[in-house]
Amino acid sequence: MPKKHEKKTAKGRLDKFYHLAKQQGFRSRAAFKLVQLNKKFGFLESARCVIDLCAAPGGWLQVASKQMPPNSLIVGVDLVPIKPIPRCITFAEDINSYKCRDQLRAELKDWKADAVLHDGAPNVGTAWVQDAYAQSELVLQSLKLAVEFLAPGGTFVTKVFRSKDYNNLLWVFNQLFKKVEATKPPSSRNVSAEIFVVCQEFKAPKRIDPKFLDPRHVFKDLDPVADTALIQSTVDGKNSAQSIKIASNAVANVFEPEKKRRKREGYDEGETILFKAIGAKDFIESQDPISLLGTFNEIQFKRDEDKPFADPTKTDDNIKACCSDLKVLGKKDFRNLLKWRKIWREDMGIEVPANHPSKEEEEGKEKVEVTEMDEDEAIDQELERLQSEKDKRSRKERRRRNEARQKKVLKMQLSMTTPMDIGMDVQDEALHGGEEFFDLVNGGAHKRVAAGEEAGSSESEQSEGEESEEDDLEAEERRKRQLEAEMDGMYEEYQHKVSERDAKHRAREARKKNEHNDEWYGFTKDKDEEDEGEESEEGGYELFNKRKEVEETYDTDDEEDDAEEREEEEEREEARRAAREAALDRGQGPNFEDHDVQMEDDEGDVENLVQSLESGKDKDARQSREAAIWFDNPLFKGMQGLDADDEDDDEEEEDEEDDEEEEEESDVSEEGEDVEMSEDEASGTDSPPTDAENEDQWRFEDEDQDVIKQKKIQEKGLTTAEAISLASQLVNREKSKSDLIDDGFTKQNFVDKSDLPQWFLDDEQHHYKPNIPVTKEAVQALAARQRALDARPIKKVAEAKARKKMRAMKQLESARKKAEGISDNVDISEREKAANIDKVLRKAGAKQKERKIQVVVAGGSNKGKGRPKGVKGRYRMVDSRGKKELRAQKRRDKAAGKKTTSSTSRKPRIPNGYGGRN
Numbered sequence: 001m002p003k004k005h006e007k008k009t010a011k012g013r014l015d016k017f018y019h020l021a022k023q024q025g026f027r028s029r030a031a032f033k034l035v036q037l038n039k040k041f042g043f044l045e046s047a048r049c050v051i052d053l054c055a056a057p058g059g060w061l062q063v064a065s066k067q068m069p070p071n072s073l074i075v076g077v078d079l080v081p082i083k084p085i086p087r088c089i090t091f092a093e094d095i096n097s098y099k100c101r102d103q104l105r106a107e108l109k110d111w112k113a114d115a116v117l118h119d120g121a122p123n124v125g126t127a128w129v130q131d132a133y134a135q136s137e138l139v140l141q142s143l144k145l146a147v148e149f150l151a152p153g154g155t156f157v158t159k160v161f162r163s164k165d166y167n168n169l170l171w172v173f174n175q176l177f178k179k180v181e182a183t184k185p186p187s188s189r190n191v192s193a194e195i196f197v198v199c200q201e202f203k204a205p206k207r208i209d210p211k212f213l214d215p216r217h218v219f220k221d222l223d224p225v226a227d228t229a230l231i232q233s234t235v236d237g238k239n240s241a242q243s244i245k246i247a248s249n250a251v252a253n254v255f256e257p258e259k260k261r262r263k264r265e266g267y268d269e270g271e272t273i274l275f276k277a278i279g280a281k282d283f284i285e286s287q288d289p290i291s292l293l294g295t296f297n298e299i300q301f302k303r304d305e306d307k308p309f310a311d312p313t314k315t316d317d318n319i320k321a322c323c324s325d326l327k328v329l330g331k332k333d334f335r336n337l338l339k340w341r342k343i344w345r346e347d348m349g350i351e352v353p354a355n356h357p358s359k360e361e362e363e364g365k366e367k368v369e370v371t372e373m374d375e376d377e378a379i380d381q382e383l384e385r386l387q388s389e390k391d392k393r394s395r396k397e398r399r400r401r402n403e404a405r406q407k408k409v410l411k412m413q414l415s416m417t418t419p420m421d422i423g424m425d426v427q428d429e430a431l432h433g434g435e436e437f438f439d440l441v442n443g444g445a446h447k448r449v450a451a452g453e454e455a456g457s458s459e460s461e462q463s464e465g466e467e468s469e470e471d472d473l474e475a476e477e478r479r480k481r482q483l484e485a486e487m488d489g490m491y492e493e494y495q496h497k498v499s500e501r502d503a504k505h506r507a508r509e510a511r512k513k514n515e516h517n518d519e520w521y522g523f524t525k526d527k528d529e530e531d532e533g534e535e536s537e538e539g540g541y542e543l544f545n546k547r548k549e550v551e552e553t554y555d556t557d558d559e560e561d562d563a564e565e566r567e568e569e570e571e572r573e574e575a576r577r578a579a580r581e582a583a584l585d586r587g588q589g590p591n592f593e594d595h596d597v598q599m600e601d602d603e604g605d606v607e608n609l610v611q612s613l614e615s616g617k618d619k620d621a622r623q624s625r626e627a628a629i630w631f632d633n634p635l636f637k638g639m640q641g642l643d644a645d646d647e648d649d650d651e652e653e654e655d656e657e658d659d660e661e662e663e664e665e666s667d668v669s670e671e672g673e674d675v676e677m678s679e680d681e682a683s684g685t686d687s688p689p690t691d692a693e694n695e696d697q698w699r700f701e702d703e704d705q706d707v708i709k710q711k712k713i714q715e716k717g718l719t720t721a722e723a724i725s726l727a728s729q730l731v732n733r734e735k736s737k738s739d740l741i742d743d744g745f746t747k748q749n750f751v752d753k754s755d756l757p758q759w760f761l762d763d764e765q766h767h768y769k770p771n772i773p774v775t776k777e778a779v780q781a782l783a784a785r786q787r788a789l790d791a792r793p794i795k796k797v798a799e800a801k802a803r804k805k806m807r808a809m810k811q812l813e814s815a816r817k818k819a820e821g822i823s824d825n826v827d828i829s830e831r832e833k834a835a836n837i838d839k840v841l842r843k844a845g846a847k848q849k850e851r852k853i854q855v856v857v858a859g860g861s862n863k864g865k866g867r868p869k870g871v872k873g874r875y876r877m878v879d880s881r882g883k884k885e886l887r888a889q890k891r892r893d894k895a896a897g898k899k900t901t902s903s904t905s906r907k908p909r910i911p912n913g914y915g916g917r918n
């Protein structure tokens, strides 16, 4: 036999109201039903006398006792005894018995009850049909007691089950009360067939026909219309036919009150359950939804075939809530449910969407037109919405850019940005679509306008400031986006280049710094010249050809670079094509196309940055390379105006220099500068920069060497002690380059390993370590460098320090001014001036506040026992002699006219074993 709590849990009865009841000390969760009913109808607050029929265990009594005014009379009765409840009188009786009636009369004396409550339920669970009937009988019995004890205008609250007799009961209620309302409080479980009927404003008829309260008559299976005569005669002679109809079709008539529906019979005979559910599919497919809504308690989505109908796109939470309890549907809920059914039926093809009525066929055309207009309007509205969204986005983007710019300016003002950063910021801004960049583009646009093309660019110039011209703004935004997309690839290259330049700049600075002691930067001129002696005697043309040949033969990296560049170029071209097509699709093709064509056609136009970026890149790069090689010939060495780096004509360096130049030149040509620029660079002549920025931007031939060296150092391992040792040997002429090459000829190299087994090769690779001697100095140098690196603060710390320093300087500056003011003041004495200045300076942080050290004589209780009692802050333990000496010193100072500024101006003698303590 299952335990009690298991039984409850199995039914899912331990819900939140169960726990709430426990929490709030109610004896049953049913208490919340009364709370909710009273909240809705408010019958307890004004009641002075209440009878609770079937009250055990007493939840409702508790609620009544809480909500009713003090000194009210609350009487509860139940079959089972109820534990005493404050302010409540209870007794155990069957409400069907005369004894119960008598006892109630005895308790109430001549009082009349303002409310009669009935929450009784027979002990259900054996035969459901009898249970339902017993319930109805119990309700009728409670009504009987209510009629007897209720005061006129009183309220009767009862629990009824949705059974066959439900409507009959309602009909009776309606005869005796002015207002009858059936409701299901939220605390009543959905699975329960119970409904609460609140009958208000008791009519208190002088005489009531006993048949009204006789179950044999009330629950007789009658046609209510046929019974009209019977009832007419019994209720105060009033015509109650309409009441009967309403009572019998209470639910159906909510939707169509005029239409007579078939009689609601409640549960069929033989039904064993009071709660009935129907699947969503069945409901939707049924031809008589209204009667189903009246018959069933719930539309369910549990079966597989019903689940699709729970699709949230068509079945929202509101519909689901309606489906979960069909007994308390309002008019709106009813409509919504039927609309929902209709939608599904149309979706399933069961119903065809309603066409225009046939009688309006002639007007059909007009109607169609009206519909089209509506659609147009909808589209317009949608477009407007999209437009405004886009505008919003673009505004937001502009605001974001402005904010970023402001931040940058602020950073610059706070000296948190290096000049190089600032330059980059400006470039960034331009290439991200800032005004500078678009000025260039707009420049191009002006040209197009002049050429007679219809271009939107001139409008776009103004559209920045004219947000009201939404179309222009939109076009401008689109164009910007297109251009930005085009420029993305180029910007990446730009960033790459800037970072390279940055590295070059740093390298150049480092070299300047270490001009005389740069032991790691390689090979001496003499040595190089020795090595290159033969080659330097070759003629320029031969050298040029030779290098070109070498380059073409071996310079695979460059070829790869070129190939990569070509690929990138192809990708960009592809992207542009796609963008063009997209633009054409959107109907803005001509402008965009023209723009692009213009970009491609005007290759020679240096004014148009975008065009020149696209033009003859490969050709220029090649010419630049050739020119660079040509002018690198030692014959040009020493010629006025040529770059100092020409002196560094080490073969390897030259090769790499060439490589570097190629990269630069290709970059340059990509960034829009002309071949002339590259030639200038290659020849080593500095083209006069147009402005400071250009100078920074384009003059970096000096840096090539440094970067190559830096690269080499990083690649070839001056980060290891071995490499440093070798390098220092080279620099100190302990070894020559040829020695190093000779060392390279070992048994490990130049041996045909093709026949060796793999395991041997693996083993060899794993265990063989070249034995390169490492000097102590090299290790020390490496360690020192690492320490220096470690000691470098991270950027944020450096910035914070810089900010702090700046603040301190500002404060000091203002303090200095104040101090000057004070010293110029003739109204105060010198001593005051000194004191004031001291104060000002201290405030500015120039002077540290001297921390006072208390001198404590070590003796008695203080001796050797830690901090002396009552002494706070810093203190110094001295013996009594030390203290005496200190006083004597003070006296002497005073006598000598000196002023001791503090007790620490002369340190007392501190005996051994006593240190300063904090």
Ligand SMILES: C[S@@+](CC[C@H](N)C(=O)[O-])C[C@H]1O[C@@H](n2cnc3c(N)ncnc32)[C@H](O)[C@@H]1O
Pocket: 027, 028, 030, 031, 053, 054, 055, 056, 057, 058, 059, 060, 061, 077, 078, 079, 080, 093, 094, 095, 096, 119, 120, 121, 122, 123, 138
């Ligand atoms: C659901 S409980 C009432 C709960 C109560 N309202 C509360 O808040 O605690 C139903 C009660 O009806 C009582 N009952 C059923 N038939 C009855 C009868 N003929 N006379 C008196 N009480 C009856 C049962 O004993 C049971 O305690």
